[in-house]
Amino acid sequence: MGASFSFSISHETSPAAPSLGLGLGDLPESCAASVLVYLDPPEICKFAILNRAFNGASSADFVWESKLPKNYGSLIQRVFGESDVFCKDFCKRDIYSRLCRPNSFDGGTKKVWLDKRTGKICMSVSSNSLAITGIDDRRYWSRIPTEESRFRSVAYLQQIWWLEVDGEVEFPFPAGSYSLFFRLQLGRAYKRFGRRLCNSEHVHGWDKKPMQFKLSTSDGQQATSQVYLKEPGKWIYYHAGDFVVMDSSRSTKVKFSMTQIDCTHTKGGLCVDSVLVYPSEFRKRWQRF
Template structure:
């Protein structure tokens, strides 16, 4: 009887199982991942074992690292890269690292793999910064360093910065990110008092840049849009080879007029660098220094050859920012 029932049971299917993504050779998957952005690689690593294993391949992450990643790592962590896989190395470089006495922070942007450098106000030379009649350092959540330089009033406005850093090859733009007006919180909302802002429409601010290999530029413009952070272009510089010595960059912003006091209910300064650099003014005047990566898009932008996108624009108020062309 059992034999009868056994003969009636269906025979096992001889049709082969359709091939899926999990059947792809790990080396093939790794080759595909080299063409994706870091965040997409990490997302696909959760699909299956093949993608997870391929996502750890050194050659996948080496293509995402800057050419001079070894020099960057040494600068940031004061140790060689020995013993670290390329994915581990990339992860470490994406973590903001403070150096130079706590006045600078540097990291790789997770989305673009571009170097970001942030310089605080205390890392800049500001005329009169030690005179509390003119300047103060005030706490704020609009800065990565939790403090900005606050300008109350001055006739002689002069800010200078200098940095020597192993920037990867590329074209960089320096920006000051400035805000006129004093920022505060009211019922949990950000408000900016511009009632006492005056004197900035009498004479333009002059921006200057000097970099290695004799590069320099100068420009001037009036500060505008009280109550908003604005990026002011200082100039561009180029970094050629990854084996070049660290690039030295100096930049300044001045507005000297002994007939009119520059006031904006507050002025703060806090620098930031990210393969791009920027500064900003607030209140009487608030200054911050930021460095951001500049991405070249297909649409034209007067004077730049392409529209730029500011990364992390919600992070640090006034700062100096360096922007690098995506095409490098």
């Protein structure tokens, strides 16, 4: 779109009268704001630099209120509580901007943010908040630092007979459909001379039996799936299941697990990074298995 758009209005009763040169900048802010309501946030920001009318309209509270989740107040309370980190005097545009950042809660073990384009809730749950069988025994598990995780560390399994990972989250999810994924990698990544490599020394046992994933919600929904882990050296999002939130006025508790408890063989060489919850419409972005 060009920097300006102009049109002229002539007086039918006076053909000789000079035309009035009007530009898009002469549009009242209220009219410009009514247009912006129908655009997504990135488009609103582009229009804000078009001219003075759209710049002023782009700050209108009712424009940004239409982009925020309907229960954004409950979301703010859950994440920030009574903390002064979140200014209660923010305008709606600033609230949207603040919520689009990855905001930590529950002691930094979880992060939540709004997708910038759609305003939909996304969440990541650290391996540090998961109940992992044997996690405190260094013969089986260790915590390793890495820049490849949002949380700067992952749980690394060297070898074990009984694999069981459980977690839960309680959150005021806005109404909608959500998908839950486990972010896993076979092998341990490292860098050498600036090149990313993968140590697959401990990778074994994953071709014997599939990994089982489960989820359940506080309102009785359940889902299960199973898949063989594969492709060492790549972070893969394994789909555990979907759930639907009908009532955004209350918190939904979601429990999830990952197990491989066949004790006929050992398995190892697995990195557990996090569990992710995304709107189901985003599923194609992440799902491979």
